[in-house]
Amino acid sequence: MQALFDEGAPPPCPSPFNLAAYVLGAAAQTPDKVALAIIGPHGAERWSYARLEGAVRGLAGGLRAMGLAPGAHVLLRLGNGVEFPIGFLGAIAAGLVPVPTSAQLTVPEITRLAAEIEPAAILAGPAVALPDHCPAPVLDIAAQRALYAGLPAEYAMGDADRAAYVVYTSGTSGRPRGVIHAHRAVWARRMMWEGWYGLGAEDLLLHAGAFNWTYTLGTGLLDPWAAGATALIPAAGVRPGQLPQLLQRFGATLFAAAPGVYRQMLREVPHLVLPALRHGLSAGEKMPEATRRTWAEATGTMIYEALGMSECSTFISGSPTRPAPLPASGYPQPGRRVAVLGPDHTPVARGTPGQLAVSTRDPGLMLGYLRAEAETRAKFDGEWFLTGDMVEMAEDGAITYLGRTDDMLNAGGVRVSPLEVERALMDHPTIEEVAATEISVKADTTVIAAFYTGAPVDEAALARFAAERLARYKQPRLYIHMDALPKGANGKLNRRLIRQTYESSHGQA
Numbered sequence: 367m368q369a370l371f372d373e374g375a376p377p378p379c380p381s382p383f384n385l386a387a388y389v390l391g392a393a394a395q396t397p398d399k400v401a402l403a404i405i406g407p408h409g410a411e412r413w414s415y416a417r418l419e420g421a422v423r424g425l426a427g428g429l430r431a432m433g434l435a436p437g438a439h440v441l442l443r444l445g446n447g448v449e450f451p452i453g454f455l456g457a458i459a460a461g462l463v464p465v466p467t468s469a470q471l472t473v474p475e476i477t478r479l480a481a482e483i484e485p486a487a488i489l490a491g492p493a494v495a496l497p498d499h500c501p502a503p504v505l506d507i508a509a510q511r512a513l514y515a516g517l518p519a520e521y522a523m524g525d526a527d528r529a530a531y532v533v534y535t536s537g538t539s540g541r542p543r544g545v546i547h548a549h550r551a552v553w554a555r556r557m558m559w560e561g562w563y564g565l566g567a568e569d570l571l572l573h574a575g576a577f578n579w580t581y582t583l584g585t586g587l588l589d590p591w592a593a594g595a596t597a598l599i600p601a602a603g604v605r606p607g608q609l610p611q612l613l614q615r616f617g618a619t620l621f622a623a624a625p626g627v628y629r630q631m632l633r634e635v636p637h638l639v640l641p642a643l644r645h646g647l648s649a650g651e652k653m654p655e656a657t658r659r660t661w662a663e664a665t666g667t668m669i670y671e672a673l674g675m676s677e678c679s680t681f682i683s684g685s686p687t688r689p690a691p692l693p694a695s696g697y698p699q700p701g702r703r704v705a706v707l708g709p710d711h712t713p714v715a716r717g718t719p720g721q722l723a724v725s726t727r728d729p730g731l732m733l734g735y736l737r738a739e740a741e742t743r744a745k746f747d748g749e750w751f752l753t754g755d756m757v758e759m760a761e762d763g764a765i766t767y768l769g770r771t772d773d774m775l776n777a778g779g780v781r782v783s784p785l786e787v788e789r790a791l792m793d794h795p796t797i798e799e800v801a802a803t804e805i806s807v808k809a810d811t812t813v814i815a816a817f818y819t820g821a822p823v824d825e826a827a828l829a830r831f832a833a834e835r836l837a838r839y840k841q842p843r844l845y846i847h848m849d850a851l852p853k854g855a856n857g858k859l860n861r862r863l864i865r866q867t868y869e870s871s872h873g874q875a
Contacts, residue, residue, distance in 0.1 A: 606630035632661060
């Protein structure tokens, strides 16, 4: 049997459509219900659906009054606060295209991105780096908040296939790539509600991530709001060890986090009492079986994993109604059409490793990469979008993740190109060659490591050097000096051999 799985077509997206209007639809039915609670040990800041929609439409009215052209880019340079989702939805409501970016990016990093994005306006938070020499007007937090109570804009309705927002992901070329998503992308996320979450209007979903992480934005905010549920987000400064108390105190029924957060919680609070919790959700990187097992023993609940990418969000997952048999990540969600392809880009037999592909007709699939037509074309092959993930499909359709076809790194659930890390470190005057790779430091933990040649350098000095050029999540945690870096016959760095050699010599093989 071919490694091809067709779960039927999803219902078509309504037209005309606006992502923000759809996401905040519950404001008309349940205006006083809590849409968002920003929670901490000392209480919560609560936003009702009516208050949230009012702020979004007020900001949209202010942006529209600035005379920005429809479809213009709005750069989001915002920290971990409610201003982030309001800015994101406010721009979309106004018919603009928000471009969220990590608050950790340095001035050189965001300056390079801004030259590509060409923003018409910037929404800025305190102590967040802004691009140099960018002529776009900047609205600080005070200016944004002042617009929340302003004249509300009507939603800019239109074709569901038009661009709605851009998110950045690392490309295999080593350059971060802007992924352009259509308004319909949020409608396609409905396939996750039963295919992964088991989400309903009665749920209180606590997502452990920061507002400005795309995993939080989709799973933690947009989906609960679209379903009429309540989103719970930890306040800035909340540690993983404090999350169990918050889960219990605020009655969370669903919990979403990256695997590393689950590990830290279990390490700090091994005995968890969470009577309201139905199950956990995990994405961003492979969930270690040891972590999954320990969580189940500590809480009596399951963790359902999902596999996806920025270009199509998650489309493979386990769920309460269809748990994934270990070690599989899950099944194609209802409405998805996926295949496992061989080198000739045709489906292989089930049980045979190959590259995971999703149908180009999937409504959640990106429109393309920003100003990167060649790289966009390379990802599309007729019926299929090539993910670059190596998987194996079982006879019943379960998908087991095997790794990347390239050397992409995973930093706490965020994909990082080794080429980007290497280029930054090559600016050091004594480094001759460098290879960045992801290594296992214990059974369920990996970190980014930099292997380099040239004169040995103090590790703390290298860490400071990297901190000036790379966002925190891109910075290596280990620096290992080598006399020479292994290369293949074609002269390319053999990062896999570097990783395997290091892990074998340090007992992590």
